[in-house]
Amino acid sequence: MNKLILSYLAYINIASFILFGLDKWKAVHDQRRVREAVLFGFSICGGSVGGLLAMYLFHHKTRKPAFKYGIPVILILQVVIIWFLMR
Numbered sequence: 001m002n003k004l005i006l007s008y009l010a011y012i013n014i015a016s017f018i019l020f021g022l023d024k025w026k027a028v029h030d031q032r033r034v035r036e037a038v039l040f041g042f043s044i045c046g047g048s049v050g051g052l053l054a055m056y057l058f059h060h061k062t063r064k065p066a067f068k069y070g071i072p073v074i075l076i077l078q079v080v081i082i083w084f085l086m087r
Contacts (some may be wrong), residue, residue, distance in 0.1 A: 008046065009046050012042065012045055012046040012047040012050070013046070013047045013048075013049050013050030013051075014050060015042060015047060015050070016039075016042040016043060016047025016048070016049075016050035016051040016054070017047075017050035017051070017053060017054045018050075018054075019034055019038065019039060019042055019051075019054075020039060020050070020051050020054030020055060020058065020060060020061070021054050021057075021058055021060075022034060023039065023060065023061075024054075024058040024059075024060035027060070036066070036067075039051065039061070039067075040066075040070065040074075043070075043071050043074050043075075044074055046078065048071055048072075048074045048075035048078055049075060051071050052071050052072065052075060055067060055071065
């Protein structure tokens with residue numbers, strides 16, 4: 001079961017990272033963007049680490065308060081939930 005959860009977290013974080021990077025690329029090239037709800041959705045579903053890494057690696061969405069503070073809060077909540085479940 002732990003392997004399944006770790007695999008899921010790896011895939012969702014990779015997907016989240018790619019989506020944030022794709023959105024940045026689309027922003028630079030003036031193309032149709034990835035919806036913010038999708039970016040938040042992937043983060044909430046476990047991809048907050050990938051989203052946060054992409055935000056700072058690609059310098060994307062770091063000025064928007066909803067992302068600047070929202071994604072780290074989601075990550076902290078996820079860590080706390082996992083900590084309580086593992087006890």
